[in-house]
Amino acid sequence: MGYTLGLKRSCLTSEEIERRLADAGVHATAQRIAIARYVLCEADHPTADQVKSWADKNFPKMSMATVYNTLKILVAAGLLKKIAFPHLNEAVYDDNITAHYHLIDEKTGRMSDLDPADFKVTANLKGVRIKEIEIFIKGRRELS
């Protein structure tokens, strides 16, 4: 320990992160606090690779296994959602755990959130028990 995390903006302190982990029944280790803080506060739909790159700069000697293990634990704990989207070949992790949709920028491949309040979706499906609806929009965000 004794290192400092170079967060660009802060939404939660390490203590708050610790509490959220504890509330979710996850033992808060230094690695988990660091990753949780990055994915919950700083990052936007990061890949495991991006989490690892961040860790390489901001945390001493964290292994890829720990990155994957921790992301899996955070997903299982309900603090994070794993999104595997077509046309992207790696999964991304989403701190927005409320129901929402996604825009994939055709140029950059980057994913951003779409507010479900901006959608009206009705499905008339007999014989199908719906558990979840995922909507991915491919397109571009227009520069305003």
Added chain:
Amino acid sequence: MGYTLGLKRSCLTSEEIERRLADAGVHATAQRIAIARYVLCEADHPTADQVKSWADKNFPKMSMATVYNTLKILVAAGLLKKIAFPHLNEAVYDDNITAHYHLIDEKTGRMSDLDPADFKVTANLKGVRIKEIEIFIKGRRELS
């Protein structure tokens, strides 16, 4: 040549497949005709693996490279769509090239088509140029 393809049902003859390939500007080889016939007529959202398995039973000595090459060619020619849906770890190939949505069976992981006529989707997105809307429903098909 001289082998016979063991198709379970037939929607197109080899000659018709040949014509469709030619119309799409794709040189019709024996391998391509066989694969095209399988994915366009017999299969339902098959993976590359499933195409290969079918070929192993019905075509002499076809390589995995040819399976992938041919699927890519068919996709580029607009005869087939590649769907790389996360939560599944292999891409599937879809002969239904019209706009439609998909149901992923939670138990089996199998993908099936949903008729867009059964949906009403309106999106009120300012600053977003929509190119394509993909909808994936996770759930189950109820046994009727």
Added chain:
DNA sequence: TCAATATTTAGATTAGTTCTAATTCAACTC
């Protein structure tokens, strides 16, 4: 303190896919 348990780690492994370079095949030319 010391054992028991949990976590992290490096590296191996797996699975899907793509790439490479050699061989085979098919289509023209002569």
Added chain:
DNA sequence: GAGTTGAATTAGAACTAATCTAAATATTGA
């Protein structure tokens, strides 16, 4: 029909994302 040329096919290597393994390390708590 041979011979040439370019395209298609092939086996196997390479690549990438993700998971697994087993050893090392850290933490807990008796």
